[in-house]
Amino acid sequence: MTPVYIGLGSNLGQSQKQIQAACRDLSQLSETRLIKCSSLFQSLPMGPQNQPNYVNAVVLIETRLSPDCLLHQTQNIETQHGRIRKSDRWGPRTLDLDILLYGQQQLNEVNLTIPHIGMKQREFVLYPLFEIAPELILPCGEKLSDLVRACPKNGLQIMSELVLI
């Protein structure tokens, strides 16, 4: 089993419920178990500002699925939750699932980069991740705690516990 961290985000519809239901969906994937969930956080939109605030969280799963297979499964979950992929890359979305870290692997494929390309600068990824993995060291050797210290909170707030629904 490989430990995998997944970032979740939503700013359309019932965001909190979308994220909680997506965690349940992740926990039900084959050859996979859900190990830990961060709190739900509210964050200001990164990118265009004329969109609602986001709800974000990070979970830890353990899985035997390959990175590509897991990507396929996370995209299925996004689609089941009404995600429509539009050309405006940074527009609002009902559900976004990002594979942040897959064990210590580094991958550079056309449709999958691991560690996730933007994670080191994103407060809505780093703080929830730090909540569930304070001792984490990234494959590049950087300590998560150092990245968190260098990353402004930018209005990020804890909303509530993440409860599976």
Ligand code: ROI
């Ligand atoms: N902004 C926040 N705060 N949270 C997200 O999950 C998020 N996801 C995105 C973009 C549009 C970059 N902005 C975001 O994809």
